[in-house]
Amino acid sequence: MAGAAMGDDGENPVNINITPLVDIIFCLCVFFMVSFKFKQLEGKFDSWLPKGKGSVGSVQIEGILDEVRVAMYWDEVNQRTIRQLGTRRIQSDEELAELIREGHDAWVKMNKPDTPVTIDAEARVPWNDVIAVMNLCKKNRIDKIEFALGAPPPTGQ
Amino acid sequence: MSKRKAQQVKEDLIVNLVPMVDIMFLLLLFFMLGADMSQREQAELVLPTASEIKENEKVKSDEPTTTVNIQHSESAGGKCPINASGGYCREEGHWAVVIRGREIPRETLREQIKNEADASLEPDVDPLAGVRLSARKLIIRADKAAPYGDVNKIIEYAGTAGIYKIEVGAAVPPKS
Numbered sequence: 520m521a522g523a524a525m526g527d528d529g530e531n532p533v534n535i536n537i538t539p540l541v542d543i544i545f546c547l548c549v550f551f552m553v554s555f556k557f558k559q560l561e562g563k564f565d566s567w568l569p570k571g572k573g574s575v576g577s578v579q580i581e582g583i584l585d586e587v588r589v590a591m592y593w594d595e596v597n598q599r600t601i602r603q604l605g606t607r608r609i610q611s612d613e614e615l616a617e618l619i620r621e622g623h624d625a626w627v628k629m630n631k632p633d634t635p636v637t638i639d640a641e642a643r644v645p646w647n648d649v650i651a652v653m654n655l656c657k658k659n660r661i662d663k664i665e666f667a668l669g670a671p672p673p674t675g676q
Numbered sequence: 677m678s679k680r681k682a683q684q685v686k687e688d689l690i691v692n693l694v695p696m697v698d699i700m701f702l703l704l705l706f707f708m709l710g711a712d713m714s715q716r717e718q719a720e721l722v723l724p725t726a727s728e729i730k731e732n733e734k735v736k737s738d739e740p741t742t743t744v745n746i747q748h749s750e751s752a753g754g755k756c757p758i759n760a761s762g763g764y765c766r767e768e769g770h771w772a773v774v775i776r777g778r779e780i781p782r783e784t785l786r787e788q789i790k791n792e793a794d795a796s797l798e799p800d801v802d803p804l805a806g807v808r809l810s811a812r813k814l815i816i817r818a819d820k821a822a823p824y825g826d827v828n829k830i831i832e833y834a835g836t837a838g839i840y841k842i843e844v845g846a847a848v849p850p851k852s
Binding site: 537540541544545547548551552554555560561562563564565566568591593595598640641642643644645646647648649650651653654657658666 | 693696697700701703704707708710711723724725726727728729730731746763764766815818819820821822823824825826827828831834835839840842843844845846847848
């Protein structure tokens with residue numbers, strides 16, 4: 520490679536050597552190409568905390584809770600999350616979605632449409648599985664989702 | 677005649693670099709504009725996917741926001757064979773909470789979130805809470821394998837600090 524490349528020397532007496540320029544641009548191009556990364560498309564779930572309850576800490580609840588409670592606990596041996604609604608263990612997402620919908624509809628019929636779905640997950644449960652339950656609730660048009668800490672021990676089938 | 681012929685041959689051998697330089701300039705411009713050299717508030721982690729999430733809207737520039745990332749940390753946990761093999765690492769201390777690229781020790785996490793909240797208090801006392809709440813929005817971005825307990829702790833700390841605007845990040849599932 521040489522400078523010129525721009526016609527006859529006779530016509531253009533000023534000969535600019537563009538080789539270093541090409542080299543540097545090439546290096547810069549390689550640098551940016553290697554460091555370039557397409558961003559994963561992200562989104563968010565809004566989850567406002569109730570105002571005025573934040574500083575109270577754990578709340579003592581008496582009587583029957585108006586909620587659909589999904590319990591989740593971590594099976595260390597099989598490395599998977601076990602989900603339970605009431606005393607029933609859930610095998611698939613479809614089954615859970617169906618049960619959440621039925622549970623929520625029952626509260627709606629009792630004139631309590633604001634009844635939340637409470638996710639009661641053990642601390643070791645992977646975040647992925649909690650998001651999956653939130654996603655199922657959103658699919659069922661349930662916007663009121665609450666979190667609780669500490670799942671109860673599994674009971675029966 | 678022969679001199680002319682020699683000149684003709686010489687001219688044919690000249691490589692015109694101008695189009696190449698033009699294209700390289702364009703490529704350079706594209707990669708330079710596409711590269712994100714800003715301080716990374718969003719750590720690189722594998723977010724859980726959810727089909728029902730709202731895609732990111734443009735954040736209002738005047739809205740105070742703090743992004744809390746929960747990620748598996750090599751510095752905290754060293755080489756973790758469970759995480760490396762794609763399993764669910766449940767080792768305490770292997771998960772780090774990162775705010776603006778800085779790992780926050782567990783002991784000071786509550787204090788850090790409190791400071792974030794206090795930095796942008798709402799002007800008026802909230803009638804429900806009876807205190808001035810924080811106008812800050814907290815975005816929680818947790819790795820899909822992160823233990824739920826860590827996320828729950830952050831929500832709890834945010835609640836006690838007066839932050840009520842919370843968002844949890846997830847990724848849009850790839851279109852099949």
